[in-house]
Amino acid sequence: MPTKPAPATDLAPDTVPDTAETRSTVRALLRLWPYVRPVRTRLGAAAVIAILASCVGLVIPLVLKWMVDGPVADRDPAGVWLGALYLLLLGLAEALLFGFRRWLVARPLAGVEAGMRADLYRHLQRLPVAFHDRWASGQLLSRGTTDLMLLRMFLAFPLTFLLVNGVTILVGVGIMLVQDWTLGLVILGPAIPVMITCGIFEKKYSAVARRAQDQVGDLTTVVEESVLGIRIIKGFGRHRSQARAFHELSHTLRGTELRKARLLAAIWAVIVTLPEVAIGAALVVGAVQVADGALSAGTLVAFLSTALALRWPVESIGFLLAMSQEAATATDRYFEVMDAEVEADPAAGSRAAGAMGVPPLERSREWGRVGAAAPSSEQRAVPEVGTNAVELQGLRFEHVLFRYPDAAPDSPPLLTDVDLHIRSGESMALVGATGSGKTTLTALVPRLHEVTEGRITLDGEDITALSREELRSMVAVAFEEPTLFSATVGENVLMGAGAGAGEEELDRALAVAQADFAHALPEGTGTQVGEQGLSLSGGQRQRLALARAVVGRPRFLVLDDPLSALDVHTEAAVEAALRQVLADTTALIVAHRPSTVLLADRVALLSEGRIAAVGTHHELLRTSPEYAHLMSGLDKPGDAEGPQERDGR
């Protein structure tokens, strides 16, 4: 609980490079090219049109000059009409060109944004789970929404208008120089000081802007936590200290924002004042020239209105650059995610595709029988390939060593040397102390994490030789935290099955998981659940997640403490039904309780990163003091005191 304000650091993980320092704005933005390429013609055409439109805007003062010096001075009505007609036509052209430009880019740019978002989503779905462990979903979301919106705006506006305004300024300056080169030079005077100021501003501003972003992130964290942890805050009466932390952070943010505003104010002041002073000087010089007869009044009017027309392009450069800077940061943020490597799959897919030809259920039944007939000696040595088919069947962990990819490479691994063979058709309970790595071990089977060393085989086949798609079609998982998606109950459960599964499979799975309450929901199994639907209790969700794991009759089943939220009666009923399922399936079940352990044929004890013992529940109770301790709460031998144990049997 941050009773003191957290340091202003980006919440994104530590892998984030020092982007602002190391990459130039231009180089960052160039990475957008592949997405812009398909719409380059339209974007280019739009830029040309915008330049045309701006030039039309610049020509209008020239027509005015022509009217004042010509028809008006000569009292020539026909000439006046002609001039007005020109003005009207130019005005129409300007309006239509601007509209045309917007029309040209509207749909393509919406398309670019959508395309980048779809790519981000696709990429994120395929990044390793370890990546998602480190990145808060909010950080990812802001990349998929606000950052992409910034990029679209950049493509629509600053990209085009840096070019357009540049050209406009050049043309305008050209026109002014041609009309009167001394006045033109006067106007050009402040160009260099303005540019220098912009450069200095740019650096300072981007540093402050980044700091403000980070502070907003910190503030959001406090808000988020104070909402998610509301019961703890209320339960301990700590809302005052939470409010204090929030107050301090929001004050810091206000200070940063004010600093940002002052910088912005300063640059605006410079950008407003200097060109205006130059125009004033030009006016004085021009007036002298007109008095001397060296310059016509019409030329002076035209000159000044050109100068005034250029004021906007000049002033806009400042904020166009600021917007480009933000777009560059957004691009960096986007590619931070897109550059993360997706999990590569071996090219080999054909092999297992053949195996998939046989319906999973039949195969597992078949193998179940083989497995049951197998000799029950515990094999520790890695068998030679092809020596003994039975030894290869089932799920094997061979010298598995695992350390989280983000842990320091010299830190002790979480799993040091796991050797375990779950025979085909057998179910194995996995027991271990809190924090011993049980959940981590189960995550290795469907390759949610990759083993650091050693290997895991399914029926003799190394899981890294299978594509993840195949692997995960063979292994079904129920997680400790049951997640339901915004979909109907039926869809949520049938996610675990192949495409052909229907009502029959659904009903069977619901029955196994004792989730028949689903039929009693307002719209039965068609009831919407998840974030946007009916909220179910923890126990109900757990049972649906279990149904999802068993609906596809998978050959391999991994259950992580699947019954923790169930009350005693329900638990017993689920266990009875699960035994039926487990008879055909090779299963690994994480268990905390004797009742769950008894679902399994054998138990493996995970301790200090390795499998310390394997055997039946009763064997281990006798032979392993640690196991007995975990299952009964009896103190380990040597511990004197402790409450009287009654349920060990």
Place this chain on the structure above:
Amino acid sequence: MTAPTATAPDREQPEDPEPGDLAEAASGAVAADDAFDQDVLPSPPGATGALLRSLLAPMKARVALTVFLLLLQQAAVQAGPLLVAYAIDHAVPALRDDDHGPLIAVGAGYLLCSLAAGGLQYAFIAAAARVSQDVLLDLRGRIFRHAQALSVDFHERYTSGRLISRSTTDVESLRELLDEGLQELVTVILSFVYIAALLLWLDLGLGAVAVASFVPLYALVRLYQRRAGRVYRKRSTAIASVIVKFVETMNGIRPVRAFRREAANDADFAVLNHRHERTNGDALLEMARYVVGSRLVANTAVAGIVLWGAYRVADGTLALGVLAAAVLYLRRLYDPIDRLGMFLNSYQSAAASLEKIAGLLAQTPSVPEPSAPKELPPLESEHPGREVVFDSVSFGYRTGGEVLPRFELTLPAGQTVAVVGSTGAGKSTLAKLLARFYDPSAGRVLLDGTDLRELAVPELRRGVVMVTQEAFLFSGTVADNIAIGRPEATREEIERAAKAIGAHDFIAALPDGYDTDVRKRGGRISAGQRQLVAFARALLADPAVLILDEATSSLDIPGERAVQRAMATVLKGRTAVVIAHRLSTVEIADRVLVMEHGRIVEDGAPDELIAGTGRFADLHRAWRDSLA
């Protein structure tokens, strides 16, 4: 961040009331009749306006100053063409008569105006930022404090996502309105008024024509407002579904991967994304139409006015300089039209956000703090526990439906009471009444004779602390997280609490021990370990009454034993209420309450009930069987 003077011939809208969209999204469009589900909390009519007024009220003077600065700044900026006219019509002829005075005056005037324009610009932006930041600070604080004051009951129905988006994206959209929108509006109105007045002063006829051209422009703005409003609403719904899908996928990435949902999700997402793309394009096109329309009207008006003006110069009824100035002003007159569209955008999105915020702030805390708090009486015996009495208590949610019918219950000081029963029997509600997460609909909950409603929060939490199933960790170190129980605790006290509950070993094994940041590298803490941290918190808080609501569900048996041991030693003598599926808890209980349909159906010592034939005896038998 645009200068008030900037003329923007084709300025892109920094449009996108996206913050509002995000807010919308987080709220998740739900098809249900409940106001909570639809995210439209009732607020009294005019609450949005009242909220905005109350935010601005304390800084009336500064708002006035800001507007005044802008007024002066515009005056300085708009003086330019006037000086041009004066230079051509007066200074030039004077110069020809060798009178340098008027020209020097023009030069000095122009210089002065430029400097004033720049300086005032600085002052205005700085002042406006102060106002806007202070309003935001105030609003953020209000939302935060209010959300914290609202009851758990409220939080259970108003999802966390909505609350987060209220205080982030919705505040952000108000910020956009304050930073850019209002400045735009004031600038636009000011320059309209100034320029129209100047034109009328320069020449009544030309000015009148210019003012008349506002009529079609106004019609255009209204049309745009209507059409764009429709498109924006559609777009905000579209982005909402995109966001919901996105967040759901990322939060559920493990099942997504394990059940190979990637391709199916890609397809679902593509549909939602495409819908947003369409409406987004529609919105951009709507803006394009508005720009074309307004430009057409403006340019036609300019051509017309110039034609008429030129005729009158030819007649000699209009000075050439006046025409020149009028033309310069005319171009400026129409420049802000595009920006009006921009303002309308940010206004619409801010109004929607403010409405939602006002709805949230209009919720009254159902568990208010006492106005005249009382203190608990000093402990009578050497036992630290206190007596709890439910005095004719009944409870029902405000939405209706009685959860707990009227009942009486007394828990003597120091007693450990187990509450059992199936899901929905009312066990948690009983616990929440005792923890004062809810107030009873009728009756009183007394702690040593004092109504819980009369205790100030710190006093209440010295009396009652509740540990729940969800063991949330705040960002910060492990020690910080334990210290929530008692912020002034020393490191020794924190470690003692951790040791008492058996959490010390795993904490010591973390990379930085007690100083390990739970959100950083190597800070992975399992569900069971989180529950141990939550217990250490409760031990440190050392309350008179401890409530454990399913607080051991993720613990293994040794963990559960450690908790029981701690209760028997460290927490000895406290009054304790324990709710658990696992009947192992019962072994340390002095008394068992069996609940069903909101009623206490059995009440007695564990052995007594087990020996009987009631529900508890059944439950206990089933549980013993499950232990094998």
